[in-house]
Structure formats: structure tokens, C-alpha cells
Amino acid sequence: AITLNEVIEGFKAHPEITIRTEQINPELKEKTIIPRANAMSFLNESKAVVVGANLHVNEYGKTLFADFFFFITGFHGFHVLSGVIINCIIFFNVIVGTYEKRNSYEMVEKVGLYWHFADLVWVFVFTFFYLV
CATH class of the missing domain: 1.10.287 (Helix Hairpins)
Structure with a gap:
């Protein structure tokens, strides 16, 4: 399993890598692709890390x-x-x-x-x- 800290460290160590990060605006019900400059703050606020296809925390709410x-x-x-x-x-x-x-x-x-x-x-x- 990969931890969130490992993802953040790898992101810092390799500036050529971009991570596709999305921010969901619940009021407008739309996704915004975040540029690399803002991706670090997004990663720091992340709740879950995907291991395979399984989320440890459901960031979309109740099931x-x-x-x-x-x-x-x-x-x-x-x-x-x-x-x-x-x-x-x-x-x-x-x-x-x-x-x-x-x-x-x-x-x-x-x-x-x-x-x-x-x-x-x-x-x-x-x-x-x-x-x-």
C-alpha cells in the first residue's frame, strides 16, 4: 500500500511529473482540474489514497x-x-x-x-x- 506521504514526497522529488488532480465543487456540481502549482495544497488536503481501485475513505459521502x-x-x-x-x-x-x-x-x-x-x-x- 502506498501512503499519502509517499505520494507527496514523490511529487516533490520529481517536478516533471504531473498528477491529475480534480476538485469537485458541490454547489456547481462540476470538476476542476488543478494545475501543478496548486496540486501540492490539494495533496496535503487529501483524505484518501487509491490502492488499486479501492478507496480507504469514501470522499463522496455516504454509500x-x-x-x-x-x-x-x-x-x-x-x-x-x-x-x-x-x-x-x-x-x-x-x-x-x-x-x-x-x-x-x-x-x-x-x-x-x-x-x-x-x-x-x-x-x-x-x-x-x-x-x-
Whole structure:
């Protein structure tokens, strides 16, 4: 693991190196790229050092959004997986002729409605989590 002090010392020792540092303005909701001259003060104020892809401290606040995001997408993924399994069962029953014997394809229609409803839900999940 690399400590923040090691990053600062390396930054001081090598003036040819620039570090991409961003400052997030919460009021304007925009990022500002900080020039090298101001980067040292930014590094001194830093809370976390990235080790791989893991932050030791979440500088963006509480994890509520991530919890909600993964719950909703996981819940939707479970229903998609269920729909795939049910569609496979329906496909097998159509091949075998189960619905011809019953003289009704109502179950196929119900599963189709389920599948397309899960698809419609994804439109809203995608819109609110990725586009908004």
C-alpha cells in the first residue's frame, strides 16, 4: 500500500511529473482540474489514497446511492434471470406440445407479459440511475 506521504514526497522529488488532480465543487456540481502549482495544497488536503481501485475513505459521502443502485439492479437482474429460466421452460413445453394438448397458449402470453414488463422496468432503472 502506498501512503499519502509517499505520494507527496514523490511529487516533490520529481517536478516533471504531473498528477491529475480534480476538485469537485458541490454547489456547481462540476470538476476542476488543478494545475501543478496548486496540486501540492490539494495533496496535503487529501483524505484518501487509491490502492488499486479501492478507496480507504469514501470522499463522496455516504454509500446510500451505491447501496440503492446495487439493490435495484440486483433485484432487476434476479427477475431477468427468472424470466430466462421461465422462458426456457415455456420453450420446452411448446416443443413438446403441452399447450396444443391444453388448447390454450395463455401461459405463453403471461410469460411474455412478465418478460416485457421486466424489460420496461429496465428502461426506468437505466434512465434514473445512468442518465439522471
